Amino acid sequence: GAVVSQHPSRVICKSGTSVKIECRSLDFQATTMFWYRQFPKQSLMLMATSNEGSKATYEQGVEKDKFLINHASLTLSTLTVTSAHPEDSSFYICSAQAGRTEAFFGQGTRLTVV
Amino acid sequence: KQEVTQIPAALSVPEGENLVLNCSFTDSAIYNLQWFRQDPGKGLTSLLLIQSSQREQTSGRLNASLDKSSGRSTLYIAASQPGDSATYLCAVMEYGNKLVFGAGTILRVKS
Numbered sequence: 001g002a003v004v005s006q007h008p009s010r011v012i013c014k015s016g017t018s019v020k021i022e023c024r025s026l027d028f029q030a031t032t033m034f035w036y037r038q039f040p041k042q043s044l045m046l047m048a049t050s051n052e053g054s055k056a057t058y059e060q061g062v063e064k065d066k067f068l069i070n071h072a073s074l075t076l077s078t079l080t081v082t083s084a085h086p087e088d089s090s091f092y093i094c095s096a097q098a099g100r101t102e103a104f105f106g107q108g109t110r111l112t113v114v
Numbered sequence: 115k116q117e118v119t120q121i122p123a124a125l126s127v128p129e130g131e132n133l134v135l136n137c138s139f140t141d142s143a144i145y146n147l148q149w150f151r152q153d154p155g156k157g158l159t160s161l162l163l164i165q166s167s168q169r170e171q172t173s174g175r176l177n178a179s180l181d182k183s184s185g186r187s188t189l190y191i192a193a194s195q196p197g198d199s200a201t202y203l204c205a206v207m208e209y210g211n212k213l214v215f216g217a218g219t220i221l222r223v224k225s
Contacts, residue, residue, distance in 0.1 A: 001160055004157075006157065032211055034212070034213070042217070043203065043215045043216065043217045043218055044158075044203075044215050046212060046213075049210065049211075049212065091155075093157050093158065095158075095213070097211060099211065100145050100146075100207065100211050102146075102148065102160060102163045103148060103160070103205075103207070103213055104160060105150070105157045105158040105159075105160070106157050107156060107157040108155070108156060108157040110155065
Protein backbone atom coordinates (compact mmCIF):
# COMPACT_ATOMS: atom_id res chain seq x y z
CA GLY A 1 0.00 0.00 0.00
CA ALA A 2 0.88 3.65 -0.15
CA VAL A 3 3.22 5.19 2.40
CA VAL A 4 2.40 8.09 4.70
CA SER A 5 5.25 9.40 6.81
CA GLN A 6 4.54 11.30 10.02
CA HIS A 7 7.24 13.15 11.90
CA PRO A 8 8.24 13.31 14.69
CA SER A 9 7.14 10.03 16.21
CA ARG A 10 7.63 11.34 19.70
CA VAL A 11 8.04 14.83 21.12
CA ILE A 12 8.26 16.31 24.60
CA CYS A 13 7.78 20.04 24.97
CA LYS A 14 7.39 22.58 27.71
CA SER A 15 4.02 24.07 28.54
CA GLY A 16 3.37 27.22 26.53
CA THR A 17 5.50 26.30 23.54
CA SER A 18 4.29 25.26 20.08
CA VAL A 19 4.88 21.96 18.35
CA LYS A 20 4.66 21.18 14.64
CA ILE A 21 3.84 17.71 13.32
CA GLU A 22 4.36 16.86 9.66
CA CYS A 23 2.44 14.37 7.55
CA ARG A 24 3.75 13.44 4.10
CA SER A 25 2.36 11.14 1.44
CA LEU A 26 5.50 9.67 -0.10
CA ASP A 27 4.24 7.93 -3.22
CA PHE A 28 0.91 9.48 -4.11
CA GLN A 29 -0.80 12.85 -4.22
CA ALA A 30 -3.20 13.27 -1.35
CA THR A 31 -6.08 15.57 -2.16
CA THR A 32 -7.29 15.25 1.41
CA MET A 33 -5.52 14.69 4.70
CA PHE A 34 -7.16 14.10 8.02
CA TRP A 35 -5.88 14.69 11.55
CA TYR A 36 -6.98 12.51 14.44
CA ARG A 37 -6.38 12.43 18.15
CA GLN A 38 -6.40 9.22 20.11
CA PHE A 39 -6.71 8.93 23.88
CA PRO A 40 -5.46 5.80 25.71
CA LYS A 41 -7.57 2.73 25.01
CA GLN A 42 -9.96 4.71 22.83
CA SER A 43 -10.61 4.91 19.13
CA LEU A 44 -9.60 7.74 16.84
CA MET A 45 -11.32 11.10 17.14
CA LEU A 46 -11.35 13.18 13.96
CA MET A 47 -10.05 16.68 14.57
CA ALA A 48 -10.03 18.25 11.12
CA THR A 49 -10.12 17.66 7.38
CA SER A 50 -7.46 19.32 5.28
CA ASN A 51 -7.74 19.87 1.53
CA GLU A 52 -4.77 21.06 -0.47
CA GLY A 53 -4.79 24.81 -0.99
CA SER A 54 -7.82 25.55 1.16
CA LYS A 55 -8.60 26.12 4.80
CA ALA A 56 -9.05 23.12 7.04
CA THR A 57 -12.48 22.10 8.22
CA TYR A 58 -12.55 21.47 11.96
CA GLU A 59 -14.85 19.13 13.83
CA GLN A 60 -17.15 20.51 16.46
CA GLY A 61 -15.34 21.23 19.70
CA VAL A 62 -11.86 21.44 18.17
CA GLU A 63 -10.22 24.85 18.62
CA LYS A 64 -8.95 25.98 15.24
CA ASP A 65 -6.70 28.65 16.80
CA LYS A 66 -5.03 26.06 18.96
CA PHE A 67 -4.61 23.36 16.33
CA LEU A 68 -3.35 25.10 13.20
CA ILE A 69 -3.45 23.00 10.04
CA ASN A 70 -1.70 23.81 6.80
CA HIS A 71 -1.97 21.74 3.62
CA ALA A 72 0.40 23.59 1.34
CA SER A 73 0.94 20.85 -1.24
CA LEU A 74 -0.55 17.55 -2.37
CA THR A 75 2.05 15.66 -0.35
CA LEU A 76 2.39 17.64 2.87
CA SER A 77 0.10 18.70 5.69
CA THR A 78 1.21 20.08 9.03
CA LEU A 79 -0.50 20.31 12.41
CA THR A 80 0.81 22.91 14.84
CA VAL A 81 -0.27 22.68 18.45
CA THR A 82 0.06 26.25 19.71
CA SER A 83 0.70 27.21 23.32
CA ALA A 84 0.61 23.57 24.31
CA HIS A 85 -0.61 22.56 27.76
CA PRO A 86 -0.47 19.21 29.57
CA GLU A 87 -4.05 18.44 28.56
CA ASP A 88 -2.92 18.51 24.92
CA SER A 89 -0.73 15.49 25.60
CA SER A 90 -2.02 12.75 23.37
CA PHE A 91 -1.36 10.54 20.35
CA TYR A 92 -1.93 12.41 17.08
CA ILE A 93 -2.33 10.51 13.79
CA CYS A 94 -2.72 11.75 10.24
CA SER A 95 -4.17 9.98 7.23
CA ALA A 96 -4.05 10.73 3.52
CA GLN A 97 -6.41 9.91 0.69
CA ALA A 98 -6.64 10.57 -3.01
CA GLY A 99 -10.35 11.30 -3.20
CA ARG A 100 -12.80 8.60 -2.19
CA THR A 101 -10.18 5.90 -1.98
CA GLU A 102 -8.35 3.83 0.58
CA ALA A 103 -7.05 5.82 3.55
CA PHE A 104 -3.43 5.43 4.57
CA PHE A 105 -2.19 6.42 7.98
CA GLY A 106 1.00 7.81 9.41
CA GLN A 107 2.85 6.20 12.27
CA GLY A 108 1.46 8.66 14.80
CA THR A 109 3.08 11.25 17.07
CA ARG A 110 3.16 10.89 20.84
CA LEU A 111 3.04 14.42 22.26
CA THR A 112 3.90 14.96 25.92
CA VAL A 113 3.61 18.46 27.35
CA VAL A 114 5.43 18.99 30.65
CA LYS B 115 -25.32 10.40 12.62
CA GLN B 116 -23.31 7.33 11.63
CA GLU B 117 -22.38 5.02 14.47
CA VAL B 118 -20.01 2.08 14.16
CA THR B 119 -20.01 -0.71 16.71
CA GLN B 120 -17.50 -3.51 17.04
CA ILE B 121 -18.09 -6.75 18.89
CA PRO B 122 -16.44 -8.20 20.87
CA ALA B 123 -14.45 -5.46 22.58
CA ALA B 124 -11.74 -7.97 23.43
CA LEU B 125 -10.96 -11.51 22.42
CA SER B 126 -8.37 -14.01 23.60
CA VAL B 127 -7.82 -17.22 21.65
CA PRO B 128 -5.22 -19.98 21.46
CA GLU B 129 -2.92 -20.06 18.49
CA GLY B 130 -4.33 -21.79 15.42
CA GLU B 131 -7.96 -20.91 15.98
CA ASN B 132 -10.10 -19.32 13.31
CA LEU B 133 -11.92 -16.24 14.54
CA VAL B 134 -14.48 -13.67 13.49
CA LEU B 135 -14.61 -9.99 14.37
CA ASN B 136 -17.87 -8.14 13.88
CA CYS B 137 -18.61 -4.59 12.82
CA SER B 138 -22.00 -2.94 12.40
CA PHE B 139 -22.97 0.52 11.19
CA THR B 140 -26.23 2.44 11.40
CA ASP B 141 -26.33 4.28 8.06
CA SER B 142 -25.95 2.18 4.92
CA ALA B 143 -25.07 5.23 2.78
CA ILE B 144 -21.36 4.48 2.73
CA TYR B 145 -18.73 4.56 0.00
CA ASN B 146 -16.56 1.83 1.43
CA LEU B 147 -15.52 0.01 4.58
CA GLN B 148 -11.97 -0.55 5.74
CA TRP B 149 -10.45 -2.85 8.32
CA PHE B 150 -7.29 -1.68 10.04
CA ARG B 151 -4.82 -3.11 12.48
CA GLN B 152 -3.18 -1.01 15.19
CA ASP B 153 -0.26 -2.16 17.30
CA PRO B 154 0.31 -0.42 20.67
CA GLY B 155 1.71 3.08 20.24
CA LYS B 156 1.65 2.84 16.46
CA GLY B 157 -0.39 4.16 13.57
CA LEU B 158 -2.95 2.19 11.60
CA THR B 159 -2.17 -0.41 8.97
CA SER B 160 -4.81 -0.93 6.31
CA LEU B 161 -5.79 -4.58 6.02
CA LEU B 162 -8.72 -4.71 3.62
CA LEU B 163 -10.90 -2.24 1.76
CA ILE B 164 -14.37 -3.24 0.56
CA GLN B 165 -16.17 -0.93 -1.82
CA SER B 166 -19.88 -0.46 -1.20
CA SER B 167 -20.68 -2.49 -4.34
CA GLN B 168 -18.57 -5.45 -3.22
CA ARG B 169 -19.46 -8.34 -0.94
CA GLU B 170 -16.04 -9.46 0.23
CA GLN B 171 -12.30 -9.08 -0.04
CA THR B 172 -9.52 -11.51 0.77
CA SER B 173 -5.86 -11.07 1.59
CA GLY B 174 -3.88 -14.07 2.76
CA ARG B 175 -5.46 -15.42 5.95
CA LEU B 176 -7.88 -12.50 6.14
CA ASN B 177 -11.33 -12.35 4.63
CA ALA B 178 -13.73 -9.45 5.08
CA SER B 179 -17.37 -9.46 4.09
CA LEU B 180 -19.82 -6.61 3.71
CA ASP B 181 -23.61 -6.67 3.85
CA LYS B 182 -24.41 -3.05 3.23
CA SER B 183 -28.18 -3.40 3.44
CA SER B 184 -28.04 -4.85 6.94
CA GLY B 185 -25.15 -2.63 8.02
CA ARG B 186 -22.74 -5.42 8.87
CA SER B 187 -19.20 -6.49 8.15
CA THR B 188 -17.10 -9.34 9.46
CA LEU B 189 -13.37 -9.90 9.46
CA TYR B 190 -12.40 -13.55 9.42
CA ILE B 191 -8.88 -14.51 10.48
CA ALA B 192 -7.83 -18.06 9.68
CA ALA B 193 -5.26 -20.05 11.65
CA SER B 194 -4.50 -17.22 14.05
CA GLN B 195 -0.90 -16.58 15.12
CA PRO B 196 0.58 -14.68 18.10
CA GLY B 197 1.73 -12.02 15.62
CA ASP B 198 -1.93 -11.29 14.90
CA SER B 199 -2.29 -9.84 18.40
CA ALA B 200 -3.32 -6.19 17.98
CA THR B 201 -6.35 -3.91 18.01
CA TYR B 202 -8.56 -4.28 14.95
CA LEU B 203 -10.58 -1.28 13.84
CA CYS B 204 -13.28 -1.05 11.24
CA ALA B 205 -14.25 2.24 9.65
CA VAL B 206 -16.85 3.32 7.12
CA MET B 207 -16.30 6.14 4.64
CA GLU B 208 -19.25 8.46 4.32
CA TYR B 209 -20.09 11.78 2.71
CA GLY B 210 -17.12 14.13 2.72
CA ASN B 211 -14.79 11.15 2.42
CA LYS B 212 -14.56 10.99 6.20
CA LEU B 213 -13.97 7.77 8.06
CA VAL B 214 -16.12 6.89 11.07
CA PHE B 215 -14.40 4.39 13.32
CA GLY B 216 -15.59 1.74 15.67
CA ALA B 217 -14.02 1.44 19.11
CA GLY B 218 -12.00 -1.60 18.06
CA THR B 219 -11.53 -5.20 19.09
CA ILE B 220 -8.43 -6.04 21.11
CA LEU B 221 -7.20 -9.44 19.97
CA ARG B 222 -4.75 -11.59 21.88
CA VAL B 223 -3.54 -14.83 20.36
CA LYS B 224 -1.85 -17.04 22.91
CA SER B 225 1.03 -19.33 21.94
